[in-house]
Amino acid sequence: ELVQHMQTFCDARDLLHLxxxxxxxxxLVRAYLKxxxxxxxxxxxxxxxxxxxxxHTCDAIISGSTALHILLPEDGxxxxxxxxxxxxxxxxxxxxxxxxxxxxxxxxxxxDLTMPGYPHGQASRQVVLTKGAxxxxxxxxxxxxxxxxxxxxxxxxxxxFISADTIFSCYPSLTLR
Numbered sequence: 427e428l429v430q431h432m433q434t435f436c437d438a439r440d441l442l443h444l445x446x447x448x449x450x451x452x453x454l455v456r457a458y459l460k461x462x463x464x465x466x467x468x469x470x471x472x473x474x475x476x477x478x479x480x481x482h483t484c485d486a487i488i489s490g491s492t493a494l495h496i497l498l499p500e501d502g503x504x505x506x507x508x509x510x511x512x513x514x515x516x517x518x519x520x521x522x523x524x525x526x527x528x529x530x531x532x533x534x535x536x537x538d539l540t541m542p543g544y545p546h547g548q549a550s551r552q553v554v555l556t557k558g559a560x561x562x563x564x565x566x567x568x569x570x571x572x573x574x575x576x577x578x579x580x581x582x583x584x585x586x587f588i589s590a591d592t593i594f595s596c597y598p599s600l601t602l603r
Contacts, residue, residue: 429451429454430454430458433454433455433458433500434499434500434501435499435500435501435502436499437497437498437499437602438496438497438498438593438595438598438602439598439602440499441455441458441459442455459496459593462496462500463477463478463488463496463588464477464478466488466492466496466510469560470510470529470557470560470562471529472529476529478590479525480512480522480525480526481588481589481590482590482591483518483521483525484514484518484519484521484522484525485514485515485518485571485572486512486513486514486518486522486572486589487512487513487514487572487573487576487587487588487589488510488511488512488513488587488588488589489511489512489513489565489576489584489586489587489588490507490509490510490511490563490584491507491508491509491511491584492507492509492510492511492588493511493584493586493587493588493593494507494583494584494586494601495507496588496593497586497593497595497598497601497602498602508561509560509561509562509563510560510561510562510563511562511563511565512562512563512564512565513564513565513566513567513572513573513575513576513587514564514565514566514567514572515566515567515569515570515571515572516550516566516567516568516569516570517570519551519564519566522564523553523555523564526555526562526564529557530557531555531556531557531560531562532555532556532557533553533554533555534554534555534556534561535552535553535554536551536552536553536554537551537552537553547568547574547575547578548567548568548569548574548575548577548578549565549566549567549568549574549575549578550566550567550568551564551565551566552564552565552566553566572587573587576596577596582596582597582600582601583597583600583601585597585601586601
């Protein structure tokens with residue numbers, strides 16, 4: 427309990443250093459980060475495991491403000507993301523949208539990003555789904571990987587992602603500064 431409480435004050439870099447101290451500490455840090463991602467899942471779905479299942483079966487990733495929020499300390503970060511951004515490859519986008527429909531989400535907008543005037547490179551489509559006050563943005567990659575559009579962001583602070591089994595930051599020193 428004390429270690430878990432201490433972790434709430436750590437950003438991703440501190441947690442990485444803590445995990446490197448021992449095998450047991452590495453297990454505790456992994457469990458803590460999984461709890462944080464599960465908490466996101468519980469906010470949007472019928473349970474935290476639902477989010478992990480979607481990430482795993484659809485090769486999807488979490489990015490945007492939610493990924494940034496998980497990289498920052500849980501205690502002391504004064505803002506909460508207002509939506510969930512999920513990135514998915516074109517090949518599995520239909521499966522993800524079907525799973526979200528089963529969770530009660532409906533489309534509030536669908537934008538074709540390949541149209542002239544939308545300079546989004548590797549993103550082909552953005553679908554906004556809502557369920558009451560909850561909003562999920564689905565960004566469909568035009569490549570076989572969900573990561574491509576993230577690497578084209580205008581800001582290093584949001585070049586981060588969370589998959590079913592990893593957390594990644596392109597620029598950790600700048601992001602966590």
